[in-house]
Amino acid sequence: MKKFINSVDNMLAESLDGLAAAHADIITLGPERKFVRRRELNPKKVTLVSGGGSGHEPLHAGFVGYGMLDAACPGQVFTSPTPDQIAEAAQEVAGEAGVLLIVKNYAGDRMNFEMAAEVAECRTATVITDDDVAVENSTHTIGRRGVAGTLIVEKIVGAAAEKGVDLAGCVALAERINARTRSMGVALTSCTVPAVGTPTFTLGEDEMEVGVGIHGEPGRRRVTLERADAIAFELTSVIAEDLDAPDGTEALLLVNGFGGTPTIELYLMYNAARRMLEKRGVRITRSLVGSFVTSLEMAGCSLTLTLLDAETTALWDHPVRTAALKW
Amino acid sequence: MKKFINSVDNMLAESLDGLAAAHADIITLGPERKFVRRRELNPKKVTLVSGGGSGHEPLHAGFVGYGMLDAACPGQVFTSPTPDQIAEAAQEVAGEAGVLLIVKNYAGDRMNFEMAAEVAECRTATVITDDDVAVENSTHTIGRRGVAGTLIVEKIVGAAAEKGVDLAGCVALAERINARTRSMGVALTSCTVPAVGTPTFTLGEDEMEVGVGIHGEPGRRRVTLERADAIAFELTSVIAEDLDAPDGTEALLLVNGFGGTPTIELYLMYNAARRMLEKRGVRITRSLVGSFVTSLEMAGCSLTLTLLDAETTALWDHPVRTAALKW
Numbered sequence: 001m002k003k004f005i006n007s008v009d010n011m012l013a014e015s016l017d018g019l020a021a022a023h024a025d026i027i028t029l030g031p032e033r034k035f036v037r038r039r040e041l042n043p044k045k046v047t048l049v050s051g052g053g054s055g056h057e058p059l060h061a062g063f064v065g066y067g068m069l070d071a072a073c074p075g076q077v078f079t080s081p082t083p084d085q086i087a088e089a090a091q092e093v094a095g096e097a098g099v100l101l102i103v104k105n106y107a108g109d110r111m112n113f114e115m116a117a118e119v120a121e122c123r124t125a126t127v128i129t130d131d132d133v134a135v136e137n138s139t140h141t142i143g144r145r146g147v148a149g150t151l152i153v154e155k156i157v158g159a160a161a162e163k164g165v166d167l168a169g170c171v172a173l174a175e176r177i178n179a180r181t182r183s184m185g186v187a188l189t190s191c192t193v194p195a196v197g198t199p200t201f202t203l204g205e206d207e208m209e210v211g212v213g214i215h216g217e218p219g220r221r222r223v224t225l226e227r228a229d230a231i232a233f234e235l236t237s238v239i240a241e242d243l244d245a246p247d248g249t250e251a252l253l254l255v256n257g258f259g260g261t262p263t264i265e266l267y268l269m270y271n272a273a274r275r276m277l278e279k280r281g282v283r284i285t286r287s288l289v290g291s292f293v294t295s296l297e298m299a300g301c302s303l304t305l306t307l308l309d310a311e312t313t314a315l316w317d318h319p320v321r322t323a324a325l326k327w
Numbered sequence: 328m329k330k331f332i333n334s335v336d337n338m339l340a341e342s343l344d345g346l347a348a349a350h351a352d353i354i355t356l357g358p359e360r361k362f363v364r365r366r367e368l369n370p371k372k373v374t375l376v377s378g379g380g381s382g383h384e385p386l387h388a389g390f391v392g393y394g395m396l397d398a399a400c401p402g403q404v405f406t407s408p409t410p411d412q413i414a415e416a417a418q419e420v421a422g423e424a425g426v427l428l429i430v431k432n433y434a435g436d437r438m439n440f441e442m443a444a445e446v447a448e449c450r451t452a453t454v455i456t457d458d459d460v461a462v463e464n465s466t467h468t469i470g471r472r473g474v475a476g477t478l479i480v481e482k483i484v485g486a487a488a489e490k491g492v493d494l495a496g497c498v499a500l501a502e503r504i505n506a507r508t509r510s511m512g513v514a515l516t517s518c519t520v521p522a523v524g525t526p527t528f529t530l531g532e533d534e535m536e537v538g539v540g541i542h543g544e545p546g547r548r549r550v551t552l553e554r555a556d557a558i559a560f561e562l563t564s565v566i567a568e569d570l571d572a573p574d575g576t577e578a579l580l581l582v583n584g585f586g587g588t589p590t591i592e593l594y595l596m597y598n599a600a601r602r603m604l605e606k607r608g609v610r611i612t613r614s615l616v617g618s619f620v621t622s623l624e625m626a627g628c629s630l631t632l633t634l635l636d637a638e639t640t641a642l643w644d645h646p647v648r649t650a651a652l653k654w
Contacts, residue, residue, distance in 0.1 A: 002515040002532075002626060004555040004592040006599075014555075015591045018598030022614040057590035188329040205329075228331040228341075259589035262624050263384035263651075264342045265331040271345030272333075287349040291618075297589050299329060299624065324590075326653050 001192050003297070008194045012054050012076060019061055023323040026065045034081075035089035036061040037071040043095035046161040046170050047071070050102040050154060051086060052109055053078040055193070056214060059151060059293045062324030068158035069102075069322075077193055077296070078215045080108035086116030094122035098167040102154055102174065104146030105130040125167050127174040129153055131183045131304065133242045134211030134219045147214050148256040148293040148304045149181035152316075155325065159318035177306060182239040185219070185302030186231055187212035189260060191295045210234065214258070214295045214302075228265075232272035235303045240280050245307055247281035252306040252316060257291035260299035266290065273303050286316055292324065328519050330624070335521045339381050339403060346388060350650040353392045361408075362416035363388040364398040370422035373488040373497050374398070377429040377481060378413060379436050380405040382520070383541060386478060386620045389651030395485035396429075396649075404520055404623070405542045407435035413443030421449035425494040429481055429501065431473030432457040452494050454501040456480055458510045458631065460569045461538030461546045474541050475583040475620040475631045476508035479643075482652065486645035500642075504633060509566040512629030513546070513558055514539035516587060518622045537561065541585070541622045541629075555592075559599035562630045567607050572634055574608035579633040579643060584618035587626035593617065600630050613643055619651065 005011050013033055020029045020036065028039050041047070050060040051073030060072035070093040073081035090099045099120075103113045105128050117124045131149030132138075138145050157174045165173065187209040190199035200216035203209060208226070211219025245251070255270040257263075270289050277284060285308060293302070308316070320327055332338050340360055347356045347363065355366050362378070377387040378400030387399035397420040400408035417426045426447075430440045432455050444451045458476030459465075465472050484501045492500065514536040517526035527543035530536060535553070538546025572578070582597040584590075597616050604611060612635060620629070635643070647654055 002535075002552060004515075004558065004588065004596050004628065006554045006556050006595075011591070011595060014598050015595040018594035018596070018601070018616070021601055021611075022594065022597055022616050055591065057594070062590070188331075208329075225329060227333045229333050231331065260587045260624060260626070261331065262586035262621050263389070263618070264338070264382065264621075264623070267345035267349065267384070268333075268338060268342040269331050269345070270349055271341050274345070274348055284348075289345070289349050291590070294589050294591075296591070297587060297626065299587070301331065 001197050003194065005194060011194055012074065016074060019323060026321060026323060030089065030092060034085040035071045035073045036064050037089065037092055038064055041070065041093055044097065045095065045164065046097040046100055046167050047093040047095060048100050048102060048154065048158055048161060049089050049093060051075065051081045052104050053080060055296045056293050058324035063151060063154050063322045065322035067162055067318055067320035068154050068325065077195065080112045083112045083115035083119065086113055087120040090116065090120045090124055091122050098123035098125065100157065100167060100170045101126040102150065103128050104150050105141060105143055107140045107142065125171045127171055129178050131178060131181045133182045133238055134184050138213055139217045145213050147183045148254060148302050149178065149183050149306065151292055152181055152252065152254065152304065152306050153177045155320060156312055156315045159315040162318065177312065180307040181304060182242050183302050183304040184235045184238055185212050185300060186210050186235065187258065187298055187300035189299040190216055191298035212300060214293060216295060228268055229272050232269055233276055236273050236276045239303060239305050240277060240282065243305065243307060245282055248283060250283045250285040250308045252286040252308055253277065253284045254288045254304035256293050256302045256304060258298040258300040259291055259294035260297045261301050266301060269301055277305065286313065328524050330521065332521060338521055339401060343401060346650060353648060353650060357416065357419060361412040362398045362400045363391050364416065364419055365391050368397065368420055371424065372422065372491065373424040373427055373494050374420040374422060375427050375429060375481065375485055375488060376416050376420060378408045379431050380407060382623045383620050385651035390478060390481050390649050392649035394489055394645055394647035395481050395652065404522065407439045410439045410442035410446065413440055414447040417443065417447040417451055418449050425450035425452065427484065427494060427497045428453040429477065430455050431477050432468060432470055433472065434467045434469065452498045454498055456505050458505060458508045460509045460565050461511050465540055466544045472540050474510045475581060475629050476505065476510050476633065478619055479508055479579065479581065479631065479633050480504045482647060483639055483642045486642040504639065507634040508631060509569050510629050510631040511562045511565055512539050512627060513537050513562065514585065514625055514627035516626040517543055518625035539627060541620060543622060555595055556599050559596055560603055563600050563603045566630060566632050567604060567609065570632060570634060572609055575610060577610045577612040577635045579613040579635055580604065580611045581615045581631040583620050583629045583631060585625040585627040586618055586621035587624045588628055593628060596628055613640065
């Protein structure tokens with residue numbers, strides 16, 4: 001296991017301390033590092049709380065700040081945050097308008113966010129993201145997995161909350177974005193969970209896992225590594241067919257690296273995917289390319305497509321100021 | 328070689344097309360992709376042109392835009408751009424105030440930028456960056472190598488140019504920043520140049536290369552992988568001793584990933600380095616953490632420290648709008 005690490009037990013705490021120190025103008029840590037919260041809270045607006053296992057950085061703590069999340073709860077690596085973490089974060093940022101909990105569709109996350117919502121002494125509503133089209137059910141997941149599309153929900157609903165949309169409106173918007181979002185990924189290498197110390201799965205020197213999950217869950221098939229165009233064609237075909245977008249629809253294309261894939265390759269994949277989607281009649285009007293929802297040091301990437309309209313485009317463009325996204 | 332790629336010959340062109348399409352509001356490609364230039368030019372200000380071998384993305388093309396570079400010339404992977412690329416880029420963005428060429432200290436880059444300056448039909452001045460303290464001379468380099476500190480020169484001088492500083496003033500500022508900047512890196516794995524197809528160097532399962540260059544050049548020593556704190560201690564010690572900063576000096580700390588190292592590890596290294604530098608009396612007042620000056624998919628990172636004063640802090644804070652840096 002080749003990582004910059006002092007000890008398995010302290011890895012997450014030290015990384016969170018670094019994040020908080022590097023972005024002290026934007027965020028602060030809760031007690032015992034149970035959550036990362038926005039330094040300046042706005043008690044009048046709906047507040048957004050998300051979280052999940054660590055190892056997907058910058059998701060979610062890197063998206064705490066103006067225009068996006070109010071707090072994020074980091075679990076241990078690939079492990080859900082505990083109900084008390086989530087409940088304390090929600091209470092910390094709750095105003096009169098209520099708290100929206102944004103939860104990726106994994107059994108552990110759903111259970112713990114649900115328990116947190118029951119015990120939290122504040123008004124909450126919950127939205128589940130499930131944008132991964134690769135498989136219908138996965139390890140520890142009933143239904144589709146929630147993956148990189150989650151950041152798009154967080155960005156667009158975060159902007160709406162800043163503009164004063166109420167809790168019911170934020171829920172409806174989040175469900176609408178999630179319903180218009182599809183993702184699918186491919187892994188070229190495995191990742192290694194620090195506490196385990198050996199790779200989560202093994203791929204041959206010339207193999208890739210198509211449809212991989214962000215914790216290394218199996219995808220659709222393990223095949224010989226193909227050319228970038230062939231990979232992009234498969235991912236965009238599955239996504240576009242599942243979305244069944246009308247000709248000429250505007251969309252946001254996110255090419256997301258899994259942690260071990262460099263920028264030069266991500267832009268190459270973006271170029272391939274964009275050409276193919278436009279050939280299908282999808283107009284790519286907004287783009288995001290980078291490593292935003294990672295799987296530790298896994299080499300690979302995912303494509304995410306979100307259908308846009310004038311309202312959601314304006315919300316995407318709305319200013320944001322977080323550690324990982326700023327405009 | 329596991330990469331998202333269609334062919335070795337087209338990799339760079341396809342990645343540049345992706346970059347230009349994803350950021351069409353900021354940048355545009357020159358003829359035959361010889362350079363990436365800012366979409367909106369300001370003919371009154373000093374313009375900044377940089378470039379170098381590709382494989383270090385987002386450096387330099389990802390830093391073209393308001394507040395930073397006016398054009399960047401991408402060479403083939405780990406290969407200097409040609410003199411005609413550089414001369415055409417300089418002429419394209421030149422206004423009456425002249426063009427500042429920012430060149431990393433490698434023999435090929437220096438020679439080609441020098442030839443470009445001779446043939447370009449515009450006023451130019453040149454600044455060489457050489458922030459890497461690891462080795463005094465390296466493969467193909469006389470003197471120290473120019474590495475991640477280059478982006479700090481580009482950011483601060485880019486802001487000064489927007490504010491109307493003239494060419495001589497930009498040169499003096501760039502030299503001052505470079506003189507106050509030191510970097511040093513460590514590799515946990517090699518990278519593979521696509522045209523070669525095999526790793527540039529080999530490291531044992533438990534080895535690291537301390538002081539590695541951004542093309543995989545040898546560093547100071549190859550040793551058994553150490554704890555993150557021990558690595559951070561060595562890098563910060565060499566950097567701080569070389570800078571000989573007075574007690575209480577303010578500084579910018581950049582923790583830069585080499586392409587294959589995820590964010591969770593970079594923030595852990597930031598946390599370690601910051602603590603150690605502050606113990607030495609350096610006050611970290613500005614921070615940047617991410618993969619900005621990469622070596623293809625190499626796992627590893629570098630630390631860069633730049634001593635700041637009120638003027639350079641304000642220039643660092645000045646708005647920037649590029650593909651890779653925005654605030």
